[in-house]
Amino acid sequence: MSKISTVGVIGAGAWGTALAQMLASDGRDVLIWAFEEDVVTGINDEHRNATYLPSAHLSEKIRASSDLADFANLDVLLAVTPAQHLDRVMSGLPQFSGDLVLCCKGIEKGTNRLMAEVARDACPNATLAVLSGPTFAHEVAAGLPTAVTLACEGGEEQWERLSEAVARTEFRPYYSDDIVGAEIGGSVKNVLAIACGVVDGMELGQNARASLIARGFAEMLRFGLARGAQAETLSGLCGLGDLVLTCSSTSSRNFSLGTALGQGEDPVGLMANRRTVAEGAHTAPVLQGIAHDMGIEMPITGAVCALLEGKVTASQMVDALLARPLKQEVPEEISEQPR
Ligand SMILES: NC(=O)C1=CN([C@@H]2O[C@H](COP(=O)(O)OP(=O)(O)OC[C@H]3O[C@@H](n4cnc5c(N)ncnc54)[C@H](O)[C@@H]3O)[C@@H](O)[C@H]2O)C=CC1
Numbered sequence: 008m009s010k011i012s013t014v015g016v017i018g019a020g021a022w023g024t025a026l027a028q029m030l031a032s033d034g035r036d037v038l039i040w041a042f043e044e045d046v047v048t049g050i051n052d053e054h055r056n057a058t059y060l061p062s063a064h065l066s067e068k069i070r071a072s073s074d075l076a077d078f079a080n081l082d083v084l085l086a087v088t089p090a091q092h093l094d095r096v097m098s099g100l101p102q103f104s105g106d107l108v109l110c111c112k113g114i115e116k117g118t119n120r121l122m123a124e125v126a127r128d129a130c131p132n133a134t135l136a137v138l139s140g141p142t143f144a145h146e147v148a149a150g151l152p153t154a155v156t157l158a159c160e161g162g163e164e165q166w167e168r169l170s171e172a173v174a175r176t177e178f179r180p181y182y183s184d185d186i187v188g189a190e191i192g193g194s195v196k197n198v199l200a201i202a203c204g205v206v207d208g209m210e211l212g213q214n215a216r217a218s219l220i221a222r223g224f225a226e227m228l229r230f231g232l233a234r235g236a237q238a239e240t241l242s243g244l245c246g247l248g249d250l251v252l253t254c255s256s257t258s259s260r261n262f263s264l265g266t267a268l269g270q271g272e273d274p275v276g277l278m279a280n281r282r283t284v285a286e287g288a289h290t291a292p293v294l295q296g297i298a299h300d301m302g303i304e305m306p307i308t309g310a311v312c313a314l315l316e317g318k319v320t321a322s323q324m325v326d327a328l329l330a331r332p333l334k335q336e337v338p339e340e341i342s343e344q345p346r
Pocket residue numbers: 018019020021022023024041042043059087088089090092096110111112113142143144145282283284286
């Protein structure tokens with residue numbers, strides 16, 4: 008097993024910058040790729056990312072570049088672009104054959120590919136992993152305690168390599184071999200966080216929010232199991248853990264988007280006027296399309312789509328969910344899963 012000595016981060020939004028800061032916290036050199044030249048300059052000259060993570064004073068061990076060729080020979084790359092840009096960015100990377108750790112959460116429009124499927128096509132020689140969990144960027148950058156799922160396609164050998172490079176006292180990865188489960192948890196929870204934000208914006212109370220989290224988790228489980236995820240993965244950090252975090256905090260961009268929608272703001276205007284990414288808005292229609300094609304019932308996801316598309320108002324969305332027929336809480340396809 009070869010040790011990891013060089014690490015890069017592809018994407019200098021809030022999360023890529025926070026991960027770079029975490030990786031640099033033990034004195035390691037970290038190279039970060041930024042899409043915007045002013046972000047490169049800010050990191051290199053002032054040790055700040057004023058656009059995406061203004062709260063952090065960055066380690067001097069972090070250097071930025073906008074040239075993907077600089078990253079081709081590193082041992083490990085963390086891919087942290089928005090989901091819809093991953094394909095184009097990674098396709099611009101010259102042949103990469105190290106560990107590629109996917110940290111973005113979403114499903115690609117048009118192709119319905121999960122991020123590992125995108126990465127497998129763009130970087131066929133890389134060994135993939137997925138890092139996902141309840142991780143607000145500003146908290147990780149501040150060194151607050153955080154735990155994540157680290158799902159490794161390369162099994163325990165890759166886990167030993169990566170966990171040694173990534174684990175810190177206050178940043179705890181947990182091993183999984185379920186790449187699909189780790190991806191689905193993070194993708195679906197973003198859509199559900201929008202729904203919880205709507206409940207918050209309409210001031211419908213904490214009972215409603217808790218019910219939505221639990222029924223949302225049932226949707227996540229139904230979708231995940233149908234796509235080959237393990238129920239245990241979805242019950243862990245990258246599924247339930249992230250769902251609870253994102254569905255209960257205005258620090259979440261998805262939750263905040265939902266709150267504004269619940270207060271009656273126009274979805275088109277909200278999406279047009281934002282620089283940061285609310286992945287749930289992009290994932291929702293893709294998820295709904297896949298669920299429809301596979302015959303998977305996802306009423307909350309469908310309701311979020313209708314709201315984002317302007318087909319219903321927030322109160323019509325809530326009325327429709329409350330008018331659904333009464334049913335058994337745990338359907339047979341879930342309760343009969345092997346244990
Ligand atoms: N912010 C957070 O706390 C967390 C974010 N994530 C995930 O990480 C991924 C990245 O999110 P953030 O870092 O928060 O982004 P962000 O919202 O902070 O920044 C937007 C990012 O999009 C990039 N971008 C804009 N246009 C682009 C283009 N045409 N091509 C390539 N890149 C472009 C910007 O350079 C910037 O890196 C998302 O999938 C998100 O769900 C995951 C865990 C935590």
